[in-house]
Structure formats: C-alpha cells, structure tokens
Amino acid sequence: MTSKTPRSTTLNRRSLIAGGAAIAAAPFSFHTARAQEPTIKIGFPVPLTGPYGAEAQDQVRAAEVAIAEFNAGGGLGGRKAELLVRDDKLNPGEAATRALELIENDKANFIVGSLSAAVQLAINNVTKQRGVIFNSISQSDAINEVADFSKYTFHEALTPHLTAGAVGRYAFSKFGKKVAFLTADYAYGHEMVRGFQEAGKGMGVEVLGDIRHPIGATDFSTLLPRLQSMKPDILVINNFGRDQQIALKQATDFGLKKTTKIVVPIMLFTGRQSAGLAAFDGVVGGTSYYWGIEDQLPSAKSFNDQFRKLHGGRVPSDYGAMGYAGVRTVLQAVKNAGTVETDKVITALESLKYDYYKGPQYFRKCDHQSVQSVMIIECKTKDMRNDADVFQVVANEAPNEANLRSCEALGHKA
C-alpha cells in the first residue's frame, strides 16, 4: 500500500480484509514480528469518491512523495514510514469511522488528510479523543477555534479567512465594489463568504446577494439568471472541486463574463486541467501553491522534481502539494524528536521552521495554524510551455500572522 493509490473501494476492502487477517494471525507471529520494528504508519483519509475526487487523488500522490523521501533518507534510524490511504467519501460519518479504524485496527501513529471544511472536523473529533496527532490539509476556520482545537490538532492548509482575505483585498481594489456570491452551502462556502466580507469592510464593498447551492450540485442554470440580474462588478463563486468546474462552465455558457469579473477563493489546478481554458478564462483566484513558481524558488523545484520522478512526469496540484507538506512536516518532526511519541512530536512540530515547497512556513503556537503565503493567480492564455503551464501568479501575499484571525479571536489565551 505504500506506493499504490487504491483505485477502487474493492482494493480498500481487500486491504482491510488483509489487515484483519494480519490482526487475527498476530498472536501466533508475535515473537517473530517483535524482532523488526513496525513501520511508522500515517493514516490518510481523503474523499477519493465524490466531487473532490480528482484533488484527493493528487493529495495521495504528493503524500507518497513525502513517504518515499523519508524512507530514502533512512527513515527514523532505519524505521520506515508507510501511508495508509482510506476513502472517506466526503462524508463526516464515513471519515470518523475510517479514522477510528486507522487508529484502532491499523495502529496508525498519525493521521494526515481530509479534504473538506466539514469532514476534517469529524476526523479531528476522533483524533482529539484518542490523543493522536492530526494534520489537516484542507481549508477550515473552525478547526483552529478553541471549541474544536486540541494540542493534537495541526492545520497545514490555508484558512478561508486568510485565503478569501488575500483574494478579496486584491479583487475589490481592482475590479469593483459591488459583489454577489454563489456559495456551496456548507462550512467551506460560509467561511469563505465571511472572509470576503471581512476583507471588504473598510473598502466600501457592497454585497448584492449570496445564493447558496448544495454541495455536489450539477446544475446552476436556475441560479445564474438571478445573479446576472443583480449586475455585480464581481461574482465570487465559493465552491470547490467538480462544483467549481461546472459552475464556471455554466456561468461562461450564460455569458456572465461579458459583464462581470468572476473571482474564486481557490482556483484549482486540477479543475483548470480537466475543464479546459474556456471555463476558467478570465477568472481570478487564490491558491496555496502553483508549481510554476519553481523558476524562482528552489524548494518548489526540488519538490516538483521528486513528484515528476515518482509520477511519470506530471506536476503536483495546489491541494496535492498540501498532502506532501502535511506528511513531511509530521515525518520531519518525528526525525527531530527521534521518536514517534505523541507529545515529543507535538513539541517538535511546534518548533519547526520549514520551507518544503512554497517558501517559509511555521506553525503558530496558539492554534497550530501553518503561517504561509497566499498566491493570486490568473489563467494563462498564451505562451504556454506545456499542458500544465496554465496559470500565472499575479500577486503573492507573504506569510503574515496579521492576516490570520488573532489567537484571542479564536478563543485561545494568547
């Protein structure tokens, strides 16, 4: 399972059965197994099925790079790491069950993963109770708040407050002040809207309307005429994965781009690759990472090259890269601590200063949020060097704690 992405649920099931068999056989092989130290197991629940599947698969690929790198570097004094990929199906219940199985049955040492502002809270709930470190690699504002946070909780991804803030500050000053929202009706969408509104305060931004759609929607044709009739300067589309591709495609079909600038908090590399230029053309969005910065940044170059080597020349996506950083931070902390003991690894993570792929990052002490840069990107329409050369970075907001919600605002004692 270390280097293979489970392609279907059958594979998962099979590995579960194999795992079950191994546990059943354990009493008999106990003495022989003792001789060799067990691998460091990183549980990796992500939504391989569902509207965020393409992004989740890339997270797995990038996580495999971190594992391969750790093992090639000798592991923890010869002790290797192993990635246990599980499909959480974008469902909080499923994710909690998978996380629990990973901890109880598979004896995972750490959990990294999740790709949903809502689902990660379910995983966090489990890891918190079991005292297992969880490094989340998808956006959420709530996970850092005192109600959900625990010392075991780390957040490698951006937060909606940070992302929407950066994109809002850029877009409102450039494209206009009248804003309408089309928003996926769950935590991610809600938090993004709040982030944009907070960024718009003091900039004279006027919100004309916010239309919500259910997650996994396939048709926006009944929502678009209303948004069009509001005549906004900017339409912010706050959704993700396949929802984003379909919404952008249908908005283009309806001719919305003729009158309105479309802005997305996260412009997905996977989405742009799969839906093509027409849907994404002219759209401005934020991102945690774009592989093209490798020309300026050695750490990006080194990560991209490792990814290319392991995955047949393809380049990592934004969310994929977070899978890499999410696993690598934990493994580096293990190395620094010289052990997999939870408390020591937490201390090592807290003191980590790292530049693994996108420039300097560190975990803020009070809420374990990774302080990092946000890039603003647009589609390239010409001079593309290859199929993956799709975006250009038009602005880069440097890592700055002031752009995050303060520790006090999150409910932490400073």
Place this chain on the structure above:
Amino acid sequence: MAGLTLDLIGLQLFAGVALGAVYVLLAIGLSLIFGMLTVVNFAHGAFYMLGAYVGLWLMAHGGNFWLCLVLVPLVVGGIGLAVERVLIRPLYGRGIDYPLLLTFGLSYIIVELVRITFGKAGFPFDTPEVLQGAVDIGVGFFPLYRLFVIAATAVILFGLWLFLERTSFGLIIRAGARDPLIVRVLGVNVSKVWLIVFGMGTAIAAFAGLLAAPLQGVIPEMGGTILAEAFVVTVVGGMGSLLGAVLAGILVGVVVSMTSLFAPEMAKVAIFALMALVLLIRPQGFFGRAGLMS
C-alpha cells in the same frame, strides 16, 4: 423582491424548460417500460449514465458529437435489448417486485463496472463548438446548447409520437399497453413487442445522458439523483402515461427553476412537495389509470 423583472422570470422559465427536457426524456422511457411491461426500471439511471460514457468513449476514439447522437442510443439500446431478453424476461408473471429488485441490483453492477473501466473521478465533456456561447432570446442571454437540448427533446418526442400513432407496430404497442392478454389472443408476439419497448426506453435514456454530458460533465454516479427525480415526474404525470411524462417533466423543471429564484435552498424539496400535492389531489397522477400498480 428587488430586481425581479419580467425578463428575469422569462429567463428562469427557459432554464426550467431546458432542465425539464432531460426529465421528460428519462420519464418517457420509464413510463413506456412501466406502461407496457409493468417493470419499474431502477436501472434507468444507469443507462442514462452509460449513454454519457459511451459518448465519451466514442468522442475519444475519433467520433464527433453528432455521430454520437445516433450511435449512443443504438449501442445502449442494444445493451437494453440484451438485458430484457436475458435478465428480465424470465421474471414476467412473477409480481412487480422481482424485476424491480433485479434492475435495482443491475444499476449497482453497471455503475461499478463503469467505475472499474473509466475510474471514479469523472470527466469533463466539451460542448460541441457550434453550440457554445449564449444567444439573446429577447429576455436576455441564454446558453445556445440548452436551447439545443430543448429542440432535440422536441424532435425525439415528435418521432416517438409518429412511431406510436402512425405505424402498425405503434398500434400494437398501444394495444399491448391497454390489454396484453387480448393482444396475445389476437396472435401478436407480445414478447417481441416488450423486447423492443425496453430497448427503446433505454435508448432514449442514453440519449438523455449524452445530452446532459456537456452541461455537467460525466461521472459514474450521475444517474442516481436524476433517476429519483425522473420517478417523481412519472408519478406526477401518471405511471404509464407518455403525455403525463412530458407535461410533468416540464412542470417539474419549471417548478425547480422558479423555486430557485425565490428560495434556492428549497429547490430540491419543491420537487417532492409537488409530488405530495399531486398525489393528495389525484393519487394516480395527471393521466395515470387507477389500479395499474395492483
């Protein structure tokens, strides 16, 4: 509500009719099959999805969209024929739940086979070039492709009407729907008629799936939700009634669209609220015959 203009309502109506067109195509297939065979075809959504995937495969192997419009119904209709002949035929005369359970299981198998063959991730599906962009329809800009979907549905419905009303085979189908026993007594090979009706139903479902593909892309699960909605349409229109399926399909599309205008979060619920309302007032649906299910 501010900004509510006649133009907006007009656009919203068009969006609803375009949405309804796909419901209509799925529902007439369901209705045809139920009216003739008394088979509640739970695999209908899977055939819809197959249509999109066969189209995707043909496009990747050098076909174009127009060719797909012809080939996809033929290919999937052929699969439908095989399913009726091999799987469903042995179950006739055994009660309505036997074929229901069979097609229910079959839908899972088809979806899983597609996942194994094409992967779970899904694919985008390009709108044919000549149908891209929006045109001014008097009340505002509307996507050209959605107008094409409405037109293509109208053509299929007209063709189906001609076939049922103007051919002798259509006469047999209509007679068979009224009373299969008498038709059999008259010496008509009813099993052949049923075979063809099932094939036609699946072919139309596949056609609908292909039409929907450029709107929303292609995923293995695409038949799931829309099947539930198509069942609502057949129930509202009256099980087994083609005219009912057409009217109810458009009505459901328009109801979804209009609800989206005023209360977007209620749009999905509105479909089922409509069904509940119709069933309270007219339990057999608009044009359904009472007692068909018993």
